[in-house]
Amino acid sequence: METENNNMTPLLEIKDLHVSVNGEPILKGLSLTVSKGEVHAIMGPNGSGKSTLANVLAGREEYEVDSGSILYNGQDLLELDVNERALEGIFLAFQYPVEIPGVSNSNFLKSIINARRVHQGLPELNALEMLKYIQGKMESIEMDKNLLKRSLNDGFSGGEKKRNEILQMSLLEPSLSILDETDSGLDIDALRIVADGVNQLKSEDRAFIVVTHYQRLLNHIIPDYVHVLSDGKIVASGDKHLAEKLEAEGYDWIRETNSMTA
């Protein structure tokens, strides 16, 4: 799991990042380096800035980057538009996937797959190839094929929406996948399936940032690093044992250590 054998440049390098929303500072000096092949878990209390981090990486506009830098494959990520980041391999599995009535799920999937392929200089898939490709992935994550015909996420159950996120991730094969609480609201089986989706995709070329509140997901997706985000900063980092400690003891001990050092 060492980075040196892949590439000297980290996949993602965030330095002293300050981000505000409507003038309110939310991320207050966050640094994080993610190399190819790694899985990073980010934990932390509600409102600490986890989704903010995910959204900033994806390029959401209302999040204002006040200072700091983000390099992706050595390039300034902040220079890229939302869709360019996606085409360059950044994928965000949303905490709350939106519903888009009238847009069929299958059409949506076709469009995003072909957009990515065109960007990669590959030919678009024809209807038949597309169907095979999508259905294959759906089977591997045990997803109901009827969901293809429905409007995108429209009336999907919470679990179905999350599964649809994992389906899109599997189809797009991103270099950096950010999963924002994809495990929340999932039953035990679904949890395993989400984890399988990640594990199937794991490779030396890809990395994952997994935002979660629960140790149980990390039993299935073994993280290389666990970080605790509190009040807009990473206040503790460790290996998977940190997650176990958090599960057992909560965040109070971190808050205390943090305020002592502050």
Add this chain to the structure above:
Amino acid sequence: MSDSMQTLEGHTQSEYKYGWSTELDMDTLPKGLTEDTVRAISARKNEPEWLLEWRLEAFRHWQQMEEPVWANVKFPPINYQDIIYFAAPKKKLNSLEEADPELLEMFDKLGVPIEERKVLAGVAVDAVVDSVSVATTFKKDLAKLGIVFSSFSEAVHSHPELVREYLGSVVPAKDNYFAALNSAVFSDGSFCYIPEGVKCPMELSTYFRINAANTGQFERTLIVAEKGSTVSYLEGCTAPMRDENQLHAAVVEIYAKEDANVKYSTVQNWYPGDKEGKGGIYNFVTKRGICAGDRSKISWTQVETGSAITWKYPSCILKGDDSIGEFYSVAVTNNHQQADTGTKMIHLGKNTKSTIISKGISAGRSNNSYRGLVKIGKRADGAQNFSQCDSLLMGDKCGAHTFPYLEVDNPGARVEHEATTSKIGEDQLFYCQQRGLSEEDAINMIVNGYCKEVFNELPMEFAVEAQKLLAISLEGSVG
């Protein structure tokens, strides 16, 4: 205003691709409107005396009328004396081969399937340029089934008894200001008659084009569907880009007898004017159908993307018991466009049903109003209406308005009305873009999804056309 809203506005600034005009050798009347104008039009068409009288009566009545002011649109007074009421390509055509090559080229540019070889497309086309109908295809094939599909002027001579019986039977000459004007000066249009029990095997289509400058277009369409017949009718329209406003005041009448089924689809793409609101077509149109027979059905589907001002309420009079009226509409306004459009569903018969699905999309500084009347008469036991009026706003300088009117004189009727107004979802846009779609593609996808219920009602080729048009109307100077 957020950056992304600004880009959205950028995306909604489109170029009008039908904005060219063609040099044709024209026969035109001088500007102005008097009884003599009406007589001159009638004379050019060799019309029978009764029709001239009908026109004159409409004209005299029109002179007494006032331009309506209730619509939620604003425009400077129209000078009716400054309009040319008749303009026709000079050559008289017997067949397509004789047509002015410039004219054929024009239809090529428009993509109208006017040539017989396009029979595969399954569309029979009547094309109206300025004031006259220039070609009607597939007439012979249709005639074998007893279907009459021809220009209005031709029908006046070939089927005078039919024209005389039904002309003005749904939209009386004195119905409203613009209908009266049309009745006085209409120059051509389409006539369609489907005999008893006949299912018209192909889509019938009319293509309207305003070409000449300073010319008003006043066409009339009359569709008569006999007992148990079925027809699907398409109408498309374009006009050149000109700085002055041009008036288009059409009338469409549909008469449906027992068990007849008429579907009328419009893709309206008249020139909307430039970004500053200069020029463009005033589209003041009266469309109405009567479900005269029991179990008959009339369905209006419209996709309105063009015109500087649209004033249009395709309506159904549900007279026969168990008859059905439908109205599916997508109205897009951008820049300085104004639309006041909707429908009237008049329930007279028992167990009559109507459905209204209206999707308004406003962008730029445009104004988009839905205006609809649902009237349930005393006799209309068991009548049902469902209305859904959605408005989608792009940016914060445009307006969306809904004016639903309800008159219920029968306590047993069931009427449901739903209305929503939303901004195009930033969350939805972000979601699509996060998956790699460009902002433009994302907008198209979301807006098409929003219009889906209406597009589903259009015949296949038209639905594709409508989606493209929508994309063009909403696409920007970007790229």
